[in-house]
Amino acid sequence: MTVRRRGRLIAGSLTGVVVAAGVLVTGWTLTAEPEAAAGATEVPTETAEVTRGSVSERLRLSGTYGFDGSYDVVHRGPAGVLTATAAAGSRVGRGGVLYRVDGTAVRLLYGTVPAYRDLDRWTTDGEDVRQLERNLRALGMDPDHEMTVDTDFTAATAAAVRRLQTWGTTRTGGLALGSVVFLSGEMRVGATTASVGTSTGPDRSVLTGTTTRRVVTAQVTAERQNQLKAGDEVAVTLPGGVRAEGRVLRVGRVATAATDDDGSARQATVDVTMSIGVPSGSPDWDQAAVQISLATAVRDGVLTVPVSALLARPGGGYRVKLASGAYADVKPGLFDEATGLVEVTGGVRAGDRVEVPEQ
Incomplete structure (x- = not known):
């Protein structure tokens, strides 16, 4: 038997279930010798098989x-007029336009290092260079793989940036701070925090959102x-x-x-x-x-019976009535409310049939 986690015995809640079941089937559940009480109505029964399987205790x-997650897109470029933003509820992926200032697009690139400096031929080595080169490669801006994806901004990197800048930016071969935003992945825009037509400047929030x-x-x-x-x-x-x-x-x-x-x-x-x-x-x-x-809690490979098969045993505990008419003492374990089954150990084996109230 594989036990993923030790479960609790179904003490209080199961007792309530069994007591309720006992009230319904008084004529055959509470006597050591199942003789119907005078005037009592026998409850129709059928049988269910004792099976071996899994039970789960569930929390609702x-x-x-x-x-998941949250983003706050802050403008890092020079001051200007906010001329467009991505719409609330829209999704912006790698290379997509987040917003425009004075008509110039600020695009999304993927990375964990936030933009904090210009990226050009005079940039010192750094992880922000590596993540820029990964984006350039992913966007198809290095078709001949002349660029090495590393921390060094090279002539091949500048050439890839110029290809990127055919999207509408002056082709300088470098990216000024504020021309791109690095986020960990695709963004789902939640709200705009600045209105189109108003002035924006460095460190001003423009959009908020989440991952997708x-x-x-x-x-x-x-x-x-x-x-x-x-x-x-x-x-x-x-x-x-x-x-x-x-x-x-x-x-x-x-x-x-x-x-x-x-x-x-x-x-x-x-x-x-x-x-x-x-x-x-x-x-x-x-x-x-x-x-x-x-x-x-989950138990695998255990014997299970329908919870309605459990009967109150005189003197305490539980038992089941076998198809033969004999009683077998059992000890209940995990109760799986999703399936209506309960784990049992004791006097039953897989394949036995036990009595349950007829459906």
Whole structure:
């Protein structure tokens, strides 16, 4: 048996289920010898097979659908009039125009080092040169591969930049600070922070946005932090009942506690971020409320029976009634509410058949 994580026995909640089931089937569940009480109505039953498989204990959460990360696009070039911006909700990829100042385009390139200086033949070696050359290569500006992608700005780099500048910039072979913006990837524009027609200048915010990776975020209590890890599978119900599958991307390490309006402290929580795959053709939701089902414990290769097969045993504990009419004591483990199955150990084997209320 492979145990991914030690689960809790379904004590309180399962007892409630079993007690409820016992009330419904009093005539045959609570006596050591199953004789119907006077006047009691026998509940019709059928049998279900004891199977070997997997069960999952799941945590249900409310979360928010949106996009991962955040960007703030700040103008680094000389002052001028903002003449155009990318529209809110649009996506800008490598080489795309983020905005224009005095009609001159400021384009997006990919990289983790922000633009902080002019890039030309007089530039000293640096990682910003390497990421520029990667972009030039990716955009097809070095068709003969004359440029070496490294930290050195060479004549071949300048030639590739001049090809880039055929897009409408003066062909100098160098990029002045503020003519490009380096971000980690494609950007989804969230909002404009400056109006077209107004003046802009160095260090003035122009756009805000996110990456284009769809994510769901939620908060879990700090005590559950160690029950979750990156890679855990999740199921998400989106607006309109659309179902999507995904995985945990990251679990926050710092717990935060808020207060209610009356000043009382709430339980500390950590953030959980999950990636999901949304079915093709789904609306481009943002900040939509969703429901999340997340496995916090999984047991593989265990014996399982329908939870409705569990009967209260005289003196405490649980048992099942076999198709032969005999009773077998069992000990329940994880309860999987998604499948209605419960892990059991004890007096049953795979292939046995147990009685359950007729559907």
